[in-house]
Amino acid sequence: MSLDDKATKPHDRLAQALAEDMAAVNALIRERMSSEHAPRIPEVTAHLIEAGGKRLRPMLTLAAARLVGYGGPFHVHLAATVEFIHTATLLHDDVVDESRQRRGRPTANLLWDNKSSVLVGDYLFARSFQLMTDTGNMRVMEILANASAVIAEGEVLQLTAAQNLATTEDIYLRVIRGKTAALFSAATEVGGIIGGAPEDQVQALFDYGDALGIAFQIVDDLLDYGGKSAEIGKNTGDDFRERKLTMPVIKAVALADEAERAFWKRVIEKGDQQDGDLEHAMALMTKHGTLEATRLAAIGWTDTARKALAKLPDHPLRQMLDDLADYVVERVR
């Protein structure tokens, strides 16, 4: 289960404060995901978009715009744009990862086929660009087009870094900044821009989104190894089986002795995995303290996020965004 799905107070408070705007976003999403001629498109989109995701990214856009005092209509378009880009990437990710479940339900590629997921994802990408042109604001278009490129670049980088023990923490940071943080930071940045915020506030909003997105992904990756408890649950070990190099593994590989290195080589590079290997991997990460170090890295990024927020005007939404940063790391605190 991703953090998106978890209902906790900071997120709910934000949803409540933005309820009217979010209703407008949802109406716009429903309107724009339709297709006069190809009913498969809204079917596939609805399956994913109405599956109870928490709409974290569009809420960031709405909150950013409101926080800087925006009173116009276009933050709704931008929030829907961000959600469409996110949904398109989920559809394509599930094809790329050959996933069978998302948010506790069968994936679109399983219910329909890979073809539909690829093409409906393309449709949503195109729709997202239509939505952003509605704003008539060149700068937000540049930012969101750039974010889309950076997301795809991050995913490709992840693809080529997988199964490669030479992957460094720098490369890992680049991957997650691309595949996850780029959309968080674009979401907050365009909210500030459409709201006409001064440059230093736009920068602070970008920095908040960037750090929040990085913390969010590090936590997701840590939870894949059971989080703080390092216990194997039903959602544990997917990255291990897919031979993805995430922070706790990268740190463990860096500290490995010769025998441990041979182990990582076998399970990650060669992909020769046997019963008990996941447990052994987790024991190595515990031994070297890399789960704990990863946890501290995530908390460090939320601190960065909250420091950025402090540069923004005092506002009830600012407090909620501050709490949201806490919420992102709550499950590994």
Added chain:
Amino acid sequence: MSLDDKATKPHDRLAQALAEDMAAVNALIRERMSSEHAPRIPEVTAHLIEAGGKRLRPMLTLAAARLVGYGGPFHVHLAATVEFIHTATLLHDDVVDESRQRRGRPTANLLWDNKSSVLVGDYLFARSFQLMTDTGNMRVMEILANASAVIAEGEVLQLTAAQNLATTEDIYLRVIRGKTAALFSAATEVGGIIGGAPEDQVQALFDYGDALGIAFQIVDDLLDYGGKSAEIGKNTGDDFRERKLTMPVIKAVALADEAERAFWKRVIEKGDQQDGDLEHAMALMTKHGTLEATRLAAIGWTDTARKALAKLPDHPLRQMLDDLADYVVERVR
């Protein structure tokens, strides 16, 4: 082999007349397909983009802009945008169709994997939107974003119409207008708009691109059944095997007697195909004259294209575009 690959005089004359602009387009494409961090992206892109495609679509944009007297730099950006959108759709098409060859070379999904094709396609889509924002022209952005949505919609419609004998010529026209003609008409239209052409000329350019694209796809589909000669060659019958309903088959199904209908049901709907079925299908299409009727339909669309051209100012490029319409149907004349 698609028409893109065939070097003939009208196309070459156009390429010669636009040589300087095309060199600028190619330089911009090379610049923008790069990725600082993910070398897989330019590798995959170069494989496709430098495979000797004829750059038909970007040439349409350049020709349209020059024809209406444009002297600025942005037709080059729009031409590169159009080529990036085209390349992204090719990458995704080959995944969707599980293709193994394109332009006589192994496809990217075969040389690398489906994942790379999906993600590099996404990257090129995003890059295409960045390129169009460089122009600062809202209207061309709207048109190209819309065209991208219509392309994906056409592909989804094709997916759901495949294997369904109830597919009508209207649906077929909608599919090919989406998957093929939408990018042709957007290519010519944005050339006119960036050139500041009056509305009636922009409309004429759109109409030319639309009709040319439709003719182009009908010819492609006809050639899949051997074209005029109705002879089985090495590129014959792909659509039949994939159970895609194209114009000659749709017309033959409409004219089928009971036994013929049972045949189409078996091979297209049930997908139960045996040796000799393709030959039998072609015999039925010849018997009902549907290959000839399809040929005439394609020629009819090139006439429409040329009539639209006649509304544009006299110009050497106008003559070349006129010849190009002829060239598109040349192989089935």
